[in-house]
Amino acid sequence: MDKPTNQNIRIGFYVCHCGSNIAAMVDCPAVAKYVETLPHVVLSRDYKYMCSDPGQELIQKDIAEHKLTRVVVASCSPLLHEHTFRGAVEAGGLNPFFFHMVNIREHDSWVHTDKAEATTKAKELAHAAIMRVAMHKALEVKRVPVHPDALVIGGGIAGIHAAMTLANAGKKVFLVEREPSIGGHMAKFDKTFPTLDCAACILTPKMSEAGSHPNITLLSYSEVTKLDGYVGNYTVTVKRKPRYIIEDKCTGCQECVANCVYKEAKFPDEFNEGLGKRKPVYIPFPQATPQVVVIDPKTCLNFRNGELTGKCKKSCVTACGEKQAIDFNQKETFLELKVGTVIVTTGFKAFDAKRMPQYGYGKFPNVFTALEIERLVNSSGPTGGHVVLRDGKTEPKSIGIIHCVGSRDKKTNRWCSRVCCMYSLKLAHLLKEHTGAEIYNFYIDMRTPGKGYEEFYDKLLEEGVHFIRGRVGEVTDWAMSKEEMEKGKLVIRVEDTLAGYVRRIPFDMVVLATGLEPQEDAQSIRRMLNMSCGTEGFFLERHPKLAPVSTFTEGIFLAGCCQGPRDIPDSVAQAGAAAEALVLIDKGYIEQEPNTAYILDDECCGCKSCIPLCPYTAITFDAAKKKAVINEALCKGCGTCVAGCPSGSIVQNLFDDEEIFSEIEGVLAHE
Amino acid sequence: MKLTRTIKYEADRVKGFGDEVRSVPGCEQLQSCIQCGTCSGVCPLSIYMDYSPRHVMALVRSDFKNEVLKSHTIWLCASCYHCTVECPRQIRITDIMYELKQRAIQEGIYPRHFTIPVLAKEFYKMVYRYGRVTENVLAATMFLKTNPMEAVKMWRLGLGLLLRGRFPLVLEKIKRRDELDRMMKVVDKMHIDQLHDDQKKPRHAVAGGHA
Numbered sequence: 028m029d030k031p032t033n034q035n036i037r038i039g040f041y042v043c044h045c046g047s048n049i050a051a052m053v054d055c056p057a058v059a060k061y062v063e064t065l066p067h068v069v070l071s072r073d074y075k076y077m078c079s080d081p082g083q084e085l086i087q088k089d090i091a092e093h094k095l096t097r098v099v100v101a102s103c104s105p106l107l108h109e110h111t112f113r114g115a116v117e118a119g120g121l122n123p124f125f126f127h128m129v130n131i132r133e134h135d136s137w138v139h140t141d142k143a144e145a146t147t148k149a150k151e152l153a154h155a156a157i158m159r160v161a162m163h164k165a166l167e168v169k170r171v172p173v174h175p176d177a178l179v180i181g182g183g184i185a186g187i188h189a190a191m192t193l194a195n196a197g198k199k200v201f202l203v204e205r206e207p208s209i210g211g212h213m214a215k216f217d218k219t220f221p222t223l224d225c226a227a228c229i230l231t232p233k234m235s236e237a238g239s240h241p242n243i244t245l246l247s248y249s250e251v252t253k254l255d256g257y258v259g260n261y262t263v264t265v266k267r268k269p270r271y272i273i274e275d276k277c278t279g280c281q282e283c284v285a286n287c288v289y290k291e292a293k294f295p296d297e298f299n300e301g302l303g304k305r306k307p308v309y310i311p312f313p314q315a316t317p318q319v320v321v322i323d324p325k326t327c328l329n330f331r332n333g334e335l336t337g338k339c340k341k342s343c344v345t346a347c348g349e350k351q352a353i354d355f356n357q358k359e360t361f362l363e364l365k366v367g368t369v370i371v372t373t374g375f376k377a378f379d380a381k382r383m384p385q386y387g388y389g390k391f392p393n394v395f396t397a398l399e400i401e402r403l404v405n406s407s408g409p410t411g412g413h414v415v416l417r418d419g420k421t422e423p424k425s426i427g428i429i430h431c432v433g434s435r436d437k438k439t440n441r442w443c444s445r446v447c448c449m450y451s452l453k454l455a456h457l458l459k460e461h462t463g464a465e466i467y468n469f470y471i472d473m474r475t476p477g478k479g480y481e482e483f484y485d486k487l488l489e490e491g492v493h494f495i496r497g498r499v500g501e502v503t504d505w506a507m508s509k510e511e512m513e514k515g516k517l518v519i520r521v522e523d524t525l526a527g528y529v530r531r532i533p534f535d536m537v538v539l540a541t542g543l544e545p546q547e548d549a550q551s552i553r554r555m556l557n558m559s560c561g562t563e564g565f566f567l568e569r570h571p572k573l574a575p576v577s578t579f580t581e582g583i584f585l586a587g588c589c590q591g592p593r594d595i596p597d598s599v600a601q602a603g604a605a606a607e608a609l610v611l612i613d614k615g616y617i618e619q620e621p622n623t624a625y626i627l628d629d630e631c632c633g634c635k636s637c638i639p640l641c642p643y644t645a646i647t648f649d650a651a652k653k654k655a656v657i658n659e660a661l662c663k664g665c666g667t668c669v670a671g672c673p674s675g676s677i678v679q680n681l682f683d684d685e686e687i688f689s690e691i692e693g694v695l696a697h698e
Numbered sequence: 699m700k701l702t703r704t705i706k707y708e709a710d711r712v713k714g715f716g717d718e719v720r721s722v723p724g725c726e727q728l729q730s731c732i733q734c735g736t737c738s739g740v741c742p743l744s745i746y747m748d749y750s751p752r753h754v755m756a757l758v759r760s761d762f763k764n765e766v767l768k769s770h771t772i773w774l775c776a777s778c779y780h781c782t783v784e785c786p787r788q789i790r791i792t793d794i795m796y797e798l799k800q801r802a803i804q805e806g807i808y809p810r811h812f813t814i815p816v817l818a819k820e821f822y823k824m825v826y827r828y829g830r831v832t833e834n835v836l837a838a839t840m841f842l843k844t845n846p847m848e849a850v851k852m853w854r855l856g857l858g859l860l861l862r863g864r865f866p867l868v869l870e871k872i873k874r875r876d877e878l879d880r881m882m883k884v885v886d887k888m889h890i891d892q893l894h895d896d897q898k899k900p901r902h903a904v905a906g907g908h909a
Binding site: 436437501520523 | 732733734735736737738739740741744745750752753784786787788
C-alpha cells in the first residue's frame with residue numbers, strides 16, 4: 028500500500044479530557060505529543076471539553092489559521108458527538124467527511140484500569156485514525172424526500188389519539204384496525220381510574236371524530252400484511268377482510284340484525300368476553316365506529332366452512348332493502364398505500380387465566396377475569412350493569428380479587444403489568460357500589476404511583492374494602508367439613524402475611540386481575556416492520572429514556588401497550604409519538620449518511636451473490652446490464668455485501684480498502 | 699402475666715448465616731424472595747407451623763439462625779414440593795428446608811423431644827449400621843427418646859401388627875455389611891453427609907461471626 032505522499036494533507040489532532048472521564052485513565056498530553064510526530068500532522072492539542080462551544084471554535088479557528096485539510100478528534104463515542112464535530116469541521120470550511128473520530132472513552136478509559144496501558148492504546152487508536160483520515164474523500168449528504176402521509180396500525184386509544192394528532196395537523200392518516208370497530212380495550216371498560224370518568228363517555232366522541240375526520244382514512248376489519256421501502260417512502264399492503272357488507276352503503280340501521288333468521292342471539296359475543304350473545308350479523312357495540320354491521324361467516328347460515336352455500340333465506344338482505352349494503356360475494360382484497368411514517372399502536376393481550384389452573388378459571392363458573400367484570404359492571408354490558416354470578420341471577424355477597432395473575436411470576440410473565448393494582452381498586456369500588464358485597468383484595472405489593480392514585484387507594488381503604496397482603500395459593504370449591512360457612516362457596520387459601528396466619532376465606536365470586544402480555548402475533552408484526560423486541564416480547568424502543576417512542580427502524584414509531592404495559596394516560600401521552608412523525612413529515616426530507624456501498628460497474632460480473640446477503644433488501648439485479656444495483660436510500664452501510672462480493676467490485680464510502688488498510692497499519696505501527 | 703421483650707438486637711443475629719445458606723447449590727434463589735406468601739398459601743402443613751415458610755425465608759435472609767433452627771417449621775415440611783412448584787420466583791423452598799434440617803441436626807439445636815428430627819437421626823443411624831430399617835424398632839426408639847407414654851397407648855396397634863406378621867422381632871440386616879462399612883467410611887471422610895454426629899466440623903457460622 029502506498030504511503031500518502033500528498034503534501035497538501037495537513038491534519039489537526041485534538042484529544043479531549045472529557046473532564047476526568049478520559050484524563051483520569053489516559054495521559055492526554057502524552058497522546059497529543061505522540062501524535063505530533065506522525066506524518067502530515069501539523070498541530071496536535073489536548074483540551075478539556077472538545078464538544079463545548081470553545082472546543083468547536085478551536086477547531087474552526089485552527090482550520091483557518093493552520094490551513095488544516097483533515098481533522099481527527101479523540102474523545103467519546105461517535106454516536107454522541109461525531110455529528111457535532113462534523114458540523115464544526117463544516118463550519119470551518121471543510122467537507123465534513125474529512126473528519127474522523129476516535130473513541131478513547133467507551134473503548135479505552137472507561138474499560139481499563141492501567142493508565143500506562145490505556146495511554147498506549149489511545150496512541151495506537153489515534154495513529155490508526157491519522158493514517159486513515161489521510162485517505163478520506165469528500166462525500167456528500169443526500170436528501171431523500173418524505174411522503175407526507177402516515178400510517179397508524181391499531182385503533183385503540185393510543186392509535187386513535189396518534190391519528191387525530193396527525194390529522195389535526197393537516198396530515199393524511201390511514202388508521203388500520205383489525206377488529207370491526209376501533210376503540211380497542213378501552214371501549215370495553217366501564218369507568219377509568221382514578222377519576223372514575225365513564226370510559227365510553229370520553230372515548231366514543233374521539234372514536235366518532237376519528238371515524239369522520241376528513242384527513243383520516245379508517246380501514247377497519249383490515250390488517251397490514253406487508254411493508255416495503257424505507258423511511259419517508261414506505262409501501263404498505265393492507266388486507267381488507269370481507270365483512271360481507273359494503274361499508275359505504277350501510278347506514279348502521281341494524282334492520283338486518285333485527286330480521287336475521289336467528290330470532291334469538293345465540294353466539295358468544297366477543298366484545299362482551301363471551302358473557303353476552305350475538306347473532307351472525309351484528310354490530311360489536313352501540314357506539315362502534317364505523318357504524319357498520321359485520322357478518323360472521325363462521326355462524327351465518329349462508330356459509331359453511333367459509334364457502335357460500337346460499338341455503339339461508341337471507342331475510343337480512345330483504346330487510347336491508349334498497350340500500351343493498353349486503354354482499355355475500357365479498358372477497359378478501361388488498362390495498363396498497365404509500366406512506367412516509369408508521370406509528371405502531373397494536374396494544375396488548377390480556378393474560379389467559381386458564382394458564383394458572385390453581386385459580387380455577389374455566390373450572391369454577393364463578394371465577395371471572397377482570398375484563399369480564401368490566402363488562403358486567405357496564406350499564407351497556409350483557410347484564411345492563413347488574414353484577415350477577417354465572418347463573419345470571421344471584422348477586423354475590425362476597426368477592427375476592429386476586430392481584431398479579433400472570434404478572435411478577437417467573438413461570439408465566441416476569442414483569443409487573445403496572446395497571447392491575449389500580450384497575451383492581453377501581454373494580455373493587457364499582458363492585459361495592461353495585462352489590463354492597465364484602466370485597467377482599469389479595470395483593471403482593473400495592474403499586475399506586477401516579478397522579479391521584481394513592482389518594483384513590485386511600486379512598487378504598489375508607490370505603491371498607493379489605494386488603495390482605497399475600498399471594499393466593501389456591502381457589503377451591505372443597506369446603507372443610509367443620510366450616511359451614513364454606514359450603515357451596517369458592518374458598519381462597521392464602522397467607523395473610525401481615526397478620527401472620529394462613530387463612531381460608533369463602534367467597535361467592537372470585538375476580539382474577541390478569542396481567543398484560545404482548546399480542547399473540549407481535550413477533551410477525553415485528554419481523555414485518557423490521558423492529559426489535561425485548562426478551563418479554565414487547566416492541567423495543569430505541570432508548571428507554573430518551574427515545575421511548577422511536578424504534579431502531581427510522582420512520583417507525585411506537586405508542587401504547589405494544590411497547591410495554593401502561594395505563595390510559597400514559598398511552599395517550601405516548602401517542603405523542605405522532606409529534607415525532609410530524610417532525611419528519613414537516614421537515615420534508617431525511618438526510619442520508621453517505622457511508623453507503625456502491626457497485627463498480629466495470630468489475631461486477633453479475634453473479635448475484637450479494638443480493639441474498641443484504642439484510643435491507645437494498646440490492647437488485649439489472650437484467651439488461653447484467654449488473655447488481657444498490658439502492659442508496661435503502662443501504663444502511665453494514666458492509667456485508669462488500670465483504671461478500673467474490674470479485675471485490677463493491678466499495679463502501681468511508682470504508683474503502685485503502686482507508687481500512689491504512690487504519691490497520693496505523694494501529695499496528697506503535698510498538 | 700409476664701411480659702417478655704421481643705425486640706431483636708444485632709447481637710441476636712448470626713451474621714453470615716443467610717449468605718451461607720444461599721451459597722449451597724439449589725438455595726441461591728433465596729435472594730430474590732418477594733415475601734408474597736404463596737409458599738405458605740399452598741403448604742398443606744403451614745397450618746401447624748410456628749413460622750410460615752415465607753417467614754422462614756425472611757428469617758434466614760436476616761441471619762436469625764437460632765430462631766430458624768429451633769423452629770418446628772423445618773421439621774413439619776413433608777417435602778411435597780408444592781411451594782417449590784408454585785413459587786413465582788422459582789425458589790427451591792423444599793431444598794432450603796432440607797439444608798436447614800441438616801444444619802439443625804449437625805449443630806444439635808433442633809427442638810428437643812420433637813419426634814421428627816429424632817426420627818430422622820435414628821433412621822440414619824440404623825441404615826448406617828445395618829443397611830436396612832426395621833420399622834418397629836425404629837418407632838420404638840423414636841418413642842423412647844421423645845414420649846414413651848405415647849408408645850404404651852399404641853399397644854393395640856402393635857398387637858394387631860404382631861398377629862399379622864408385620865412386627866418382626868429380629869433386626870433386619872443386609873448381607874456383607876463390611877462392604878457397607880467401607881462405603882460409609884468413604885462417605886464420612888468426604889463429609890458428604892452432615893447428619894452423623896462424629897463429623898461435627900466447625901464450618902458453620904456461629905454466634906459472633908465466622909468460625
